[in-house]
Amino acid sequence: MIIEDELESIFEKYIPATPYRKPTPETLLADLGVDSLGFIELIADIESVFNLNITNEDIDKLKTVGDVIKLVSGRAG
């Protein structure tokens, strides 16, 4: 649960505030309203917070918020 909470606060930083739509695991990353540069910042934040490495190949496979949760849960800690 802690991972999900931390991820949510990272996503919150980049998702436009108005109108804020809380992401669910099913939300497509393409629908977050985050531009390509913002998404790269978001990934860098995740790498930094969880102290892990996310490669370009990893990023290509990420389609939904759930994919991100799964990737981080599998590697963190």
Place this chain on the structure above:
Amino acid sequence: MSERILITGIGFILPVGIGKEAAWQALINGCSGIAPIARFDTSALNCRVAGEVKDWESNPLSKDPSRFDRVIQFALGAAKLAIEDAGLTSADLGNPRTGVSMGTGLGGIWFAESQLKSLYEYGTKKVSPITVPNVNPNAISTQIAMEWQCSGINMTVCTACASGAHAIGQAMDAMRLGRADIMIVGGAEAPLTPLSFTGFDNMRVMACHNGEPDKACRPFDKGRNGFVLGEGAGVLLLETESHARRRGARAYAELCGYGASCGGYHLVAPQPDGRDAAISMERALSDAQLNKEEIGYINAHGTSTKANDLVETMAVKKVFGEKSYQVPLSSTKSMTGHLIGAAGAVEAAITALALYHGMLPPTINYETPDPECDLDYVPTLARQVHINAALSNSFAFGNNNACLAFRKAP
């Protein structure tokens, strides 16, 4: 015959005030924006004062300060004020006939500093992916274009203290060639960061009057001993006369001439006889088809350094000869501080307002005359005048000179 170019909007974010009205009132009342630096530790430095912008974060266009450098915030904020002042909206600006031309000397230097610190302290993973788009000087013109969807010409000029003036001159030329109907022009600078400030301090070009911050910047005064750094932005709306007339816009002044030159002499020192600076003024006059006799005011570069103020005085004498003593010139840097790449734009807007109001802002702190600087510097008090044309000088490090010429609005 190319179209006349009018100034129809002005936006200021300055150490003396935010917004055209607040800043203008401060300037004609001789209010200084210089104070001790609050943002970082200056105890080991020779100069410990600057013109900081206060109460800025409340602006609705402020973006997350951890993601966007202060220079971008200033540029966007001043552009918004200028656009509102001109009575324009996104619907008027979102087209390929609207361009942006901005100036900055140092761009996003705070962002560069903070990321260098992260890199050396914590390693490569801690460097922000948006370092480059923050540090690139052209971030300021790009962000303005993004905000209002301006899809015409877009550029950022980087010529130190003349950046803002060159940006305006280049935009005017483009408009005269028919390449745009509206240009959002100006300059922004956020140089109050430890690295940039210390760099200027160690060059020993900044004023050492820490005990009396509001008296530190004293252009043309005998006791002047350096410039005072300032931060902020000035943005102007340039509009072709036909476009402005169609929508019944108010104009502050006509921008009618631009002269650029370079001394090719030194990285920071002016050419000792001021001949290159004089060339830029001559060129602006000739471009504007103005006679010297018509100039009723010069907004001086007037940095408050020994060298600039002396050489600028000599350059004015070269151009105006005997008439030099009848042309009032004032340095508004005495109140705003030196906004480097934004200075030329801020002062172009002030010059336009001087023509509009028939009022010359003073040079404050001009108390002891310097026999070598013996012109009329409009000391201490603003002066009501009837003038029809004016110049604004910008003489940068690297001898990058720009002079802009203005007429009273038609």
